[in-house]
Amino acid sequence: MSDVFWVWLASALCMAGGWWLxxxxxxxxxxxxxxxxxxxxxxxxxxxxxxxxxxxxxxxxTLGGFWGFRLAMHLLVRVLNEHEDGRYRYLREHWRGHQGKFFLFFQFQALLTAMFSLPFMAAAQNPAMRITPLMMIAIVVWLISIGGEALSDRQLAEFRAEPANRGRTCRAGLWRYSRHPNYFFEWLHWFTYVLLAWGAGLFWLAWIGPVLMLISLRWVTGIPFVEAQALRSRPDDYREYQRNTSIFFPWFPAKSKPQQRRQA
Structure with a gap:
């Protein structure tokens, strides 16, 4: 487990630099x-x-390296061209700009890096020298998840780029079937390493990816923060979106019920 320590240490140093930035x-x-x-x-x-x-x-x-690189580049473009995300603006106000709390927040992300890296470690211990059927399935899962996440990111970016959509909720493409399709495909991506780790001695560690990511996105740092910010910025429109659209797993949207007229 000393390798995990080095991953954490390197991440902690990077996060310290990120905090300073x-x-x-x-x-x-x-x-x-x-x-x-x-x-x-x-x-x-x-x-x-x-x-x-x-x-x-x-x-x-190839798969883990490219996934992280693509996501980092996508997020970097947003950071360089947009104002601070509403979730972090809220934390800044809630913490009254307390930089000690921000530093701990950044360091917690370094700890998450170490934990989420464990599926990579497990998969890298698979003794297979040639591609196996499970590895082929893993590649298919990876392609679907990366493609779905990239598509949902692009659809949201195109929606936000239209001035007429200011103050409205994106319901285009994949966002019609899930309120968080990017998060769903991000979660799906972690099954890639469960399949790649099959046969490795530390196979069970690969399950940390999808389990921890589901808990994090659904109940901790992902969806709760995003939806709270959406309700603050566009309450009526987003509540309607919540009523009609699946929160995580893609599904057909519910039909809006027409409002009944009051009897005179």
């Missing part, structure tokens, strides 16, 4: 960029030092 720019969104980048780096690290077969380690480096 946040002090200068007053934009805490950089924490998400750094988290994604350190996750990508951890996949490459475990693929390099892992004792598993060449094919397993190659897939960890």
């Amino acid at each position: 946040q002090v200068r720019t007053r934009n805490a969104g950089i924490v998400d960029v750094i988290w994604s980048a350190t996750m990508s780096a951890s996949a490459l690290y475990y693929a390099t030092i892992g004792p598993g077969g060449l094919m397993a380690r190659f897939l960890v480096a």
Whole structure:
């Protein structure tokens, strides 16, 4: 487990730098960029030092590395071109700008990097030297999840770019079937490493990815913060969206019930 320690230490140092940058720019969104980048780096690290077969380690480096890199670049564009995310503005107001709390928040993300890197470590111990049927399924899951997340990100960006949509909730494309399709595909992505780790001695560690990500997105740092901010910024429209649209798993939207006229 000393390898996990080095991943945590490197992430903690990166997050300390990110915290300092946040002090200068007053934009805490950089924490998400750094988290994604350190996750990508951890996949490459475990693929390099892992004792598993060449094919397993190659897939960890390629799939895990690219996933984190794509996400980091997508978030970096938003951080550089948009104001601070409403979730972090709320924390800044709630904490009254207390930088000690922001520093601990950044360091908590470093701890999450170490925990979420464990599926990479497990998959990099798979002894398979050649591609297996489960590895092929893992690649399919990865392609679907990365494609779905990229598509939902693009649909949301295009919706936000239209001035006429200011103050409205995106219901375009995948956002018609889930209030958080990007989060759903992010969660789905972690099953890639469950499949890649099949046959490894530490296979059970791979389940930390989808389990921890579901808990985090659904009940801790993801959906609760996003929906609270949406209700603050566009309460009526978002409540209607909540009534008609699945919160996480994509499903057909409910039909809006016409309001009944009051009897005179």
